Amino acid sequence: MSQLSTITLFLLPWIPAFLCKVTTEExxxxxEGGSLTIPCHYEPQYASYVKYWCQGRTRDFCTSLARTDDHHLVDPAEKKVSIFDDPVQLVFTVTMTDMKEGESGWYICGVEIGGVWEADDVAYTDVKVVHGMSAVNSRMSGAEGSAVTIECLYSERYRGSEKKWCRSGDWRSCLSTGSDGSYEDSxxxxxxxxxxxxxxxxxxxxMxxxxxxxxxxxxQQTAVHVLVTPQPTTVPPVSSQSFADLPPAKPITRETWSSHSHMLASVVVCSSVIFLAVVAILAIKFWRLHKRDRVPRDVEEMRAKFSGCSREAGDFQNAAVLFLPNKDSQDVLVY
Structure with a gap:
């Protein structure tokens, strides 16, 4: 057997690990005392394969804790370790409850290949069970005047311990739970x-x-920051009390409506009389201007007529005097 063939046979069990991967967080x-859920993702070709969860650093020395082909009728909520496969999302999840510090160590998400020359596709993760405290949200905020709740988690060994809530930098501000595990003030x-x-x-x-x-x-202790934001300002609605000093509006009755009607009729009549008077004055002025301008025009026409006649007939033997009556002026023409 050639050296190349030997190397190929040696690497054959590990080829699937390069082509098809199972992944999870490192x-x-x-x-301690809490629960942990771990997602293990896989490639589409593994959708129908058996998945498993085991504790150990290598596959050959790994203690099996849960498998998807384990169909024992046990309520998952009562099991220490449970496994659930979702082939649509291409992920199987492992849940471990009531974790103990001694359960810290290496675990394996695995897909069972089942071939003689093929190794299972696996992913390793390091689980650490610690004792201490943590906060669900280390930063909380709320508007002025509102309520806000902070949730603090602690490990199993501190279940019976006194719990405290303190303002950082001022230990005199600490509030402690009593024997019943509670504290309350205003x-x-x-x-x-x-x-x-x-x-x-x-x-x-x-604030x-x-x-x-x-x-x-x-x-044990863990820090939490609380931020209070100003309450939004709003314009108060206008109430009827704002107009308390104003006199009440008088209702419209038949008498008041009648008086308003008479007043409106009087205004209309007066306006019509004034309009007619203005029109009459303007008409008289225009007539006078027209009459004043007509007399000079008549004189000019007559003068032009007589001037034409004198050129044709020669000098008149007798001169004639023409008086033009006019209120505004007296014009005397001598021919």
């Missing part, structure tokens, strides 16, 4: 469910509440 962290309420989380609720935010705070359990 590392996951979870608080502005803040704290509730511990004793199963891994406690909540802090600001009942009515004020001065903007600050960094600490969720604390035992010697």
């Amino acid at each position: 590392e996951f962290s979870v608080l 502005s803040v309420a704290i509730r511990d469910d004793r199963t891994g989380a406690f909540t802090v609720t600001f009942k009515k935010l004020q 001065k509440d903007t600050a960094w705070y600490w969720c604390s359990a035992g010697q």
Whole structure:
């Protein structure tokens, strides 16, 4: 057998790993006592294959914890480890509940190939179970006057510990839960469910509440920032009280309507009389101007007529005097 053939046979079991991949995150962290869900993605050609989840660093020395071909009638909620395959989304998910610190280590998302010369396609991830605290949201905000709730998570060993909520930089401001796991005053309420989380609720935010705070359990703590935004300003609606000083409007009655009608008729009549008087005055003035301009025109016509006659007949033996009556002027013509 040639050297090339030997190398090919040696690499054959690993060829699928290069062509078809299973992927997941390299590392996951979870608080002790909490639950963890891990997604494992695969290529379309693996949709009908068996998937599995096992604990270990190598496939040959891996302890199987869940398989998709395990059809035992067990409620997934009651199982420590459960697996669910979604071939439409090309992902299978693994859920582990009530995690213990001793369960930290390497785990494998695997697709079982099943061939003699073919290795399974797998992806490795490092799961870390830690004890301590964390916050669901490390930054919270709310409008002035509104309520906001912060959720703080703690690991199993701190379930019985006193929980505190403190303003950063001022340990005298710390509020602690009592024996019943709660605290409440006019502005803040704290509730511990004793199963891994406690909540802090600001009942009515004020601008001065903007600050960094600490969720604390035992010697563990985690920081949370609360930001209070100004309440939006609105224009108050106009109410009837704004017009309290104004006299009430008088209702329209038959008498008031009648008086308004008479007044309107009087205004119309007066306006008509004034209009007619103006028209009459303008008419008289135009007539006088027309009459004044007509007399000089008549004189000129007569003068032109007599001038023509004198050129044809010669000098008149007897001169004639013509008087033109006019109120405004007296013109005397001698011929």
